[in-house]
Amino acid sequence: MDAAAPRKMLSRRPPGPLAGALAVPGDKSISHRALMFGALAVGETRITGLLEGEDVLRTAAAMRALGAVVTRDGPGAWRVAGRGVGGLAEPADVLDMGNSGTAARLLAGILASHDLFAVMTGDASLRGRPMRRVIEPLSACGARFAARAGGRLPMAIEGAKDPLPLDYRLPVASAQVKSAVLLAGLNAPGETRVEEPEATRDHSENMLRHFGASVTVEPAGRGRIIRLIGQPELRGADVAVPGDPSSASFPLVAALLVAGSRLVIEGVGLNPLRTGLLATLAEMGAAIEITNARLAGGEPVGDLVVAHGPLRGVDVPAERAPSMIDEYPILAVAAACATGTTRMRGLKELRVKESDRLAATAALLAVNGVAVEIIDDDLLVHGSGAPPAGGGLVATQMDHRIAMSALVLGLATAAPVMVDDTGFIETSFPGFIGLMNALGGAMGPA
Ligand code: S3P
Numbered sequence: 001m002d003a004a005a006p007r008k009m010l011s012r013r014p015p016g017p018l019a020g021a022l023a024v025p026g027d028k029s030i031s032h033r034a035l036m037f038g039a040l041a042v043g044e045t046r047i048t049g050l051l052e053g054e055d056v057l058r059t060a061a062a063m064r065a066l067g068a069v070v071t072r073d074g075p076g077a078w079r080v081a082g083r084g085v086g087g088l089a090e091p092a093d094v095l096d097m098g099n100s101g102t103a104a105r106l107l108a109g110i111l112a113s114h115d116l117f118a119v120m121t122g123d124a125s126l127r128g129r130p131m132r133r134v135i136e137p138l139s140a141c142g143a144r145f146a147a148r149a150g151g152r153l154p155m156a157i158e159g160a161k162d163p164l165p166l167d168y169r170l171p172v173a174s175a176q177v178k179s180a181v182l183l184a185g186l187n188a189p190g191e192t193r194v195e196e197p198e199a200t201r202d203h204s205e206n207m208l209r210h211f212g213a214s215v216t217v218e219p220a221g222r223g224r225i226i227r228l229i230g231q232p233e234l235r236g237a238d239v240a241v242p243g244d245p246s247s248a249s250f251p252l253v254a255a256l257l258v259a260g261s262r263l264v265i266e267g268v269g270l271n272p273l274r275t276g277l278l279a280t281l282a283e284m285g286a287a288i289e290i291t292n293a294r295l296a297g298g299e300p301v302g303d304l305v306v307a308h309g310p311l312r313g314v315d316v317p318a319e320r321a322p323s324m325i326d327e328y329p330i331l332a333v334a335a336a337c338a339t340g341t342t343r344m345r346g347l348k349e350l351r352v353k354e355s356d357r358l359a360a361t362a363a364l365l366a367v368n369g370v371a372v373e374i375i376d377d378d379l380l381v382h383g384s385g386a387p388p389a390g391g392g393l394v395a396t397q398m399d400h401r402i403a404m405s406a407l408v409l410g411l412a413t414a415a416p417v418m419v420d421d422t423g424f425i426e427t428s429f430p431g432f433i434g435l436m437n438a439l440g441g442a443m444g445p446a
Contacts, residue, residue, distance in 0.1 A: 006421035008446040009433065011410025013387075017260030017308065018411075018440040024248045026051035026076060026241035027269050028428050029175070030299070032059045032102050033207050034239040036110060038080030039068035039088065040186065041211050043236035045080040050241055052076065054427040055100035062107055065091040076241070085234055086187040090116035094154070097122045099354060099398065099427045101129055102176055104153065108134045109180030112143035113163035113187035121154040125354050125398035131155055134180045137168040141184050163188040165230055168195070172349060173322045175200035178226070182208065182215075188230040196223045200322045201273045206298050211237050222319065240297035242269035246326045247429045249277055250404045251436065252306050253334045256286050257387070257412040261308040263439060266292075270300045276324030277331060278304075284311040284338060311338035313383055318346025325349060329361045329405035332381050336370040337412055339385035348377040354424075355397035364406050367392030368417055391415035400424040404432060407443050411436075418446050 031051040036059065038045030050056065052075070060070050060078070067089035069081035083089070088110065095118060097104040104122055108131065111118050121127065132151030139145060142160030147153065165188040166181050178194050182204055185192025205226055208215045214229040248268045255261040270278075270290065281288060287309050293302040311334055324331070328344055335342035350357040358379060365372045369389035371382035390413025394406035403422050410417030425432045433443045 007423045009407065009419050009422045009443055010416045010446045011407040011419070011443045012416035013411060013413065014258060014440050014442040016440055017262070018255050018258050019262055020439050021264040021266060022251060022435060022439060023266045024243040024251070024268065025053065025429055027244040028053065028055060028246070029102060029201060029203050030207070030239070030241045030269070031056040032106060033203055034241060035059045035063050035070065035080060036106060036183070037207050037211050037234060038236060039063040039066065039082045040085050040110070041082040041234035041236045042084045043082065045082065045236040045239065047078045047080070047239045047241060049076045050078045051244065051428070053430050054098055055103060058096065058098040058100055059103045062095045062097065062103065065093065065095060080236070082236055085231060086114065088114050088116070091118050094119045094121055097126060099123050099125055099424060101126060101354070104131070105134045105176040105180050106183060108138060108157065109183030111157045111159050112138040112141055112184040114159040115161045116159050117157070119154055119156045123398065127153045130352055133172065133174065133177050137166060137177065137181050138184050140164065140168070141166055141188055165190040165192045167193045170194065170196045173198040173200050175204070179204040182226065182228050185228050185230050186213070186232070190230055192228045192230055194226045195220060198222050198319065198322050199224050199273055201271065203271070207239070210298055211235060242296055242299050242301045243267045244428070245269050245274045248304060249327050249330045250408050250429070250432070251439065252288070252304060253330050254408045254411050254436065254441065255306045256281070256308060256311065256334060257337050257408070259308055263306050265304040265306070267301055268304050270302050273323050276320045277327040280314065280316050280320065280324065280331060281334065283314045284334065285309065286311060313338050313340030313342040316342065316344045321346050321349065326401060328379065329357060329364070329401050330408060332361045332365060332379060333405050333409045335381035335383055336365050336409065337387050338383035340383055342381045342383065344379045346377055347379055353399070355399035355402060357399065357402065360397050360399060360402045361405070364394045364402060364409070367394060368409060368413060387412040387414065389414055390417050393418045393420060396421050396424060398424055400427045400429065404429065407433070407436070411441055
């Protein structure tokens with residue numbers, strides 16, 4: 001993010017319902033991967049629907065710094081001329097991954113199995129996030145890392161000259177760590193094996209296959225075992241990026257909360273490892289219909305039709321967390337307007353997101369008059385059945401999802417909700433405020 005003055009914003013209850021059809025920007029996870037796999041492939045990768053948010057632009061810049069030719073042809077339309085597996089060049093300068101944990105951790109995997117030296121940094125939020133979770137497994141391929149205390153960025157990486165394949169069981173459910181190991185294994189001879197305790201988003205596995213790698217996945221309890229044959233020749237491919245279900249969750253919940261609303265959100269990615277929020281909202285009584293279900297670029301996609309209606313509190317099991325890990329702040333906003341208590345279990349991983357998202361979510365609700373508790377790693381939101389008072393000033397803590405969740409809450413509360421800095425919304429959802437206002441929202445300068 002640039003260092004411009006914080007962009008304070010107010011969100012207030014609109015005079016009428018939200019209505020219309022919209023498309024949300026491209027999926028962030030798939031966009032990062034399309035650029036990275038494109039850079040590791042031979043030949044040209046053509047991407048449509050790429051998310052042009054700050055996080056993904058950082059990945060594009062890093063791939064250029066490593067020698068790939070990355071070209072923007074028009075809105076969302078990008079081309080990558082790759083250098084082949086193992087073919088990336090040493091970057092001449094520090095790689096700055098901005099606010100993006102996904103960019104940093106996946107890139108660490110790529111760098112670990114290239115014979116080069118690189119230094120990676122990020123903004124104040126990313127420099128506070130744990131990298132040991134990738135340093136530890138990636139060291140086993142022969143790479144060497146030097147990071148700040150606690151495994152924080154900036155971090156120097158000396159990639160392995162002769163990388164070894166990896167065999168790793170993830171201690172936490174993390175698609176980023178899984179993907180980092182697979183990316184390192186790409187340039188090692190033989191089989192790389194990753195075992196995950198719970199199934200997490202499988203965009204890396206799907207896209208690796210799409211680019212010609214041999215990847216097998218077998219179930220193992222609640223998790224999976226993934227095997228990749230190293231040193232494949234990845235071939236450039238076409239990637240159609242679906243709308244980001246995590247971004248769709250903001251207009252979706254807004255429509256549920258604002259009286260009389262009805263929205264159609266078109267072309268949303270519906271990978272079953274990403275749809276935990278839809279399952280939870282259905283249990284809460286939300287009227288959400290999926291229409292026009294189809295496959296696009298190997299991923300399931302559909303349109304979401306959502307209408308305002310009452311919600312009731314539910315118990316959200318910990319096992320569901322990987323399939324809705326980024327949606328807890330906005331679910332908590334929905335829960336604040338529901339009748340009864342919603343208990344969201346097993347949210348330890350939220351503490352190491354762009355902010356301590358468990359604390360930030362609780363604070364965003366508390367300051368707006370919602371009764372909320374954190375018990376161990378669970379978040380409890382006590383909904384009164386009516387929208388909360390509002391009137392609070394929310395500290396976004398460099399976290400795009402906290403900012404958007406607070407602005408959605410303000411569409412329902414009696415008094416407006418103020419957000420201290422909306423600039424970070426650009427990392428994942430450029431144009432969010434304009435889009436919400438075009439649907440009937442009331443967000444503007446404070
Ligand atoms: C992501 C994985 C998740 C998620 C993040 C994107 C990915 O992180 O929170 O927004 O693209 O692999 P973790 O792997 O840390 O759970």
